[in-house]
Amino acid sequence: MPSGTLLYAQSGGVTAVINATASAVIQAARARRVKVLAGRNGILGALREELIDTSKESLATIRSLAHTPGGAFGSCRVKLKSLDEDRAKYERLLEVFRAHDVRWFLYNGGNDSADTALKVSKLAKEFDYPLTCVGVPKTVDNDLAVTDCCPGFGSAAKYTAVSVREAALDVAAMADTSTKVFVYEAMGRHAGWLAAAAGLAGNRPDEAPHIILFPERPFDEADFFARVKAVVERVGYCVVVASEGIRTADGAFVADAGGGKDSFGHTQLGGVASHLAGRVKDALGYKVHWALPDYLQRSARHLASRTDLEQAMAVGEKAVEYALEGMNSVMPVIVRTSDSPYRWKIEPAPLSKIANKEKTIPASYLRRDGYGITDKARRYLQPLIAGEAPPPYGKDGLPKYVSLKNEMVTPKLDPWNA
Amino acid sequence: MPSGTLLYAQSGGVTAVINATASAVIQAARARRVKVLAGRNGILGALREELIDTSKESLATIRSLAHTPGGAFGSCRVKLKSLDEDRAKYERLLEVFRAHDVRWFLYNGGNDSADTALKVSKLAKEFDYPLTCVGVPKTVDNDLAVTDCCPGFGSAAKYTAVSVREAALDVAAMADTSTKVFVYEAMGRHAGWLAAAAGLAGNRPDEAPHIILFPERPFDEADFFARVKAVVERVGYCVVVASEGIRTADGAFVADAGGGKDSFGHTQLGGVASHLAGRVKDALGYKVHWALPDYLQRSARHLASRTDLEQAMAVGEKAVEYALEGMNSVMPVIVRTSDSPYRWKIEPAPLSKIANKEKTIPASYLRRDGYGITDKARRYLQPLIAGEAPPPYGKDGLPKYVSLKNEMVTPKLDPWNA
Numbered sequence: 001m002p003s004g005t006l007l008y009a010q011s012g013g014v015t016a017v018i019n020a021t022a023s024a025v026i027q028a029a030r031a032r033r034v035k036v037l038a039g040r041n042g043i044l045g046a047l048r049e050e051l052i053d054t055s056k057e058s059l060a061t062i063r064s065l066a067h068t069p070g071g072a073f074g075s076c077r078v079k080l081k082s083l084d085e086d087r088a089k090y091e092r093l094l095e096v097f098r099a100h101d102v103r104w105f106l107y108n109g110g111n112d113s114a115d116t117a118l119k120v121s122k123l124a125k126e127f128d129y130p131l132t133c134v135g136v137p138k139t140v141d142n143d144l145a146v147t148d149c150c151p152g153f154g155s156a157a158k159y160t161a162v163s164v165r166e167a168a169l170d171v172a173a174m175a176d177t178s179t180k181v182f183v184y185e186a187m188g189r190h191a192g193w194l195a196a197a198a199g200l201a202g203n204r205p206d207e208a209p210h211i212i213l214f215p216e217r218p219f220d221e222a223d224f225f226a227r228v229k230a231v232v233e234r235v236g237y238c239v240v241v242a243s244e245g246i247r248t249a250d251g252a253f254v255a256d257a258g259g260g261k262d263s264f265g266h267t268q269l270g271g272v273a274s275h276l277a278g279r280v281k282d283a284l285g286y287k288v289h290w291a292l293p294d295y296l297q298r299s300a301r302h303l304a305s306r307t308d309l310e311q312a313m314a315v316g317e318k319a320v321e322y323a324l325e326g327m328n329s330v331m332p333v334i335v336r337t338s339d340s341p342y343r344w345k346i347e348p349a350p351l352s353k354i355a356n357k358e359k360t361i362p363a364s365y366l367r368r369d370g371y372g373i374t375d376k377a378r379r380y381l382q383p384l385i386a387g388e389a390p391p392p393y394g395k396d397g398l399p400k401y402v403s404l405k406n407e408m409v410t411p412k413l414d415p416w417n418a
Numbered sequence: 419m420p421s422g423t424l425l426y427a428q429s430g431g432v433t434a435v436i437n438a439t440a441s442a443v444i445q446a447a448r449a450r451r452v453k454v455l456a457g458r459n460g461i462l463g464a465l466r467e468e469l470i471d472t473s474k475e476s477l478a479t480i481r482s483l484a485h486t487p488g489g490a491f492g493s494c495r496v497k498l499k500s501l502d503e504d505r506a507k508y509e510r511l512l513e514v515f516r517a518h519d520v521r522w523f524l525y526n527g528g529n530d531s532a533d534t535a536l537k538v539s540k541l542a543k544e545f546d547y548p549l550t551c552v553g554v555p556k557t558v559d560n561d562l563a564v565t566d567c568c569p570g571f572g573s574a575a576k577y578t579a580v581s582v583r584e585a586a587l588d589v590a591a592m593a594d595t596s597t598k599v600f601v602y603e604a605m606g607r608h609a610g611w612l613a614a615a616a617g618l619a620g621n622r623p624d625e626a627p628h629i630i631l632f633p634e635r636p637f638d639e640a641d642f643f644a645r646v647k648a649v650v651e652r653v654g655y656c657v658v659v660a661s662e663g664i665r666t667a668d669g670a671f672v673a674d675a676g677g678g679k680d681s682f683g684h685t686q687l688g689g690v691a692s693h694l695a696g697r698v699k700d701a702l703g704y705k706v707h708w709a710l711p712d713y714l715q716r717s718a719r720h721l722a723s724r725t726d727l728e729q730a731m732a733v734g735e736k737a738v739e740y741a742l743e744g745m746n747s748v749m750p751v752i753v754r755t756s757d758s759p760y761r762w763k764i765e766p767a768p769l770s771k772i773a774n775k776e777k778t779i780p781a782s783y784l785r786r787d788g789y790g791i792t793d794k795a796r797r798y799l800q801p802l803i804a805g806e807a808p809p810p811y812g813k814d815g816l817p818k819y820v821s822l823k824n825e826m827v828t829p830k831l832d833p834w835n836a
Contacts, residue, residue: 169488
């Protein structure tokens, strides 16, 4: 039994399967008789010394975590700055780690979190504090460098493809006398991966989605209108998928063009889909509808991809393995060894190659006209949404998601004020 | 083998299970060797003499219809007026029926469709044309009179409850540093049934959803703000479910308060959730997010309720039975015989009791403060979302939804111009 404590924390937007990673981390550590604390609300829990004692949870509960969406210990949107700028915070982290004999720190998040883990490991080295830092990948945006894909993406991608296919059948049925244009807004920040996944909903020409708008291509409104009109005239209706981060050629976010104030001076919240829908209505006169699934798309555990779930658990397990082997400043990444049949393995990659980097869609994945995906993109995306992994349902018709006790260990330090 | 043709048509907004009703209708008619034509785009297909020959579809395809969302033959938003005002249209319908020996007309829709079916049956009587008209219930709004519930509602209700539970876990995990208030917009027009179903997502006090806004109760903004603030201060975050049709005490739709024009004079499409989110942000300063699932909620066949599916098929089968028995101007309705264990049966009800009526939520189902549901409502709603009925999935990770050939029979009349 290795001596010391493993600290696990979740960071950034949660996913349908980040708790599956947590479940795998705790199970792998328990198998090696390593104590696991979890930061309450991510890195904030470490700063505030709000540390959850996961040993208070039964094995059954920890197993059930794997089918529960959200972030079981709380996550946070906090970006630590450079070691110089935020030195007091980094030193506080080390102080808390020392007080609780934390020898392994697993930070489950995106590229910001990889950066934080890397910096913590540098400071520990500077202070000669024996600490192994391992980043654990997670993001529905799929924008991490090095790894072939990101846990959380496959499930959100499956949600997107299924939802667009279903909504398109609805629009098709009603188009003769009702909605002609339907706009679906996908998450993804600066990367159009989730919007691209919507492309899997249709395989043949003129199957929905008819138009996908990627942040990787400048948005040209006139060209967009012309395409919508052509599709409606040819197909009878048009299903548009828009990535939240699309921009015009001058770099302005299209989402910012919507919103503003209404005639009462009240805030009008923007959004790409509502803006595009309004513009299409004005310019082309069609009846429009739009959907903004927002958090639904990243928490839809009921529609998780089995591939994604397996990868989320595998990175958790490997992260524990790497940490206990003393592999510092690495992240377990997914390496694809074959498209068809789809095969993958987990390998360690240096955090320095992942921190603060953003992977957008390569040009070869986008159709030449910029409004759809290529076969190459399909080969990449398809396996990531394959397989189902539904949660168990109760007699009440709802998934049986667990809640943890989240009992915290007694603080040993003075409260942190910052 | 009874002589004559059965005409089936879909009307109004489609649902996750209206095709299951269609599947049951066609299978029941085939079993009795009755020919089934389907109106293309609902009643319009009958007016235009665009009649789909369902005998061209294999039994396997018809069976697969039962797990395919949307409206397989096309639906429409067309409300026929009174027999006097729209006499030409009603007479054209009879002309088409006569030309194709239509002796049974099954119209699958809501209260408008019940009205149309009733009027067609009256005109047939006036013209001594032997026709049996049967309404078949369908609506996610659950607002039909007489029937205990409406096919389509249970699945949309399940989608709503599951989605709100999942999104609430997401919000809970992030609330410390991110979104404090999340607003989910539910369909339902003047009836808050779908919003009420969201109440099933939480069972204990302070479990999400914390606030439900019903069209059955006037919306008081100041009171709403005070409640949101209290919930955020007590729980850390607040999940709001708003029915699209909520109104202020003076009868104005809250959704209409949003929208308008932006600073460029462009149309800003409204919506209750985006409006409330903007107002909460202005008034209370919280970070807000909102979701507008729109068509996703009524086409989510992947999350259908088994109860709903069984009822959708049962009303289809019974409609054929009633029609062939010559039970004119009736609708097969769902009668609840027991809450627990949940038991139901199908009985015929006169269309005259259903046409143009709207069933809103009874006062006893709403909490006294008007922001939540009572135990009585839970007893009513719970069984309707019970049981799962997932569609088969392909290796590609997507549900295997079918498309029909939809081959039309050769028209026998002159084209219809109106």
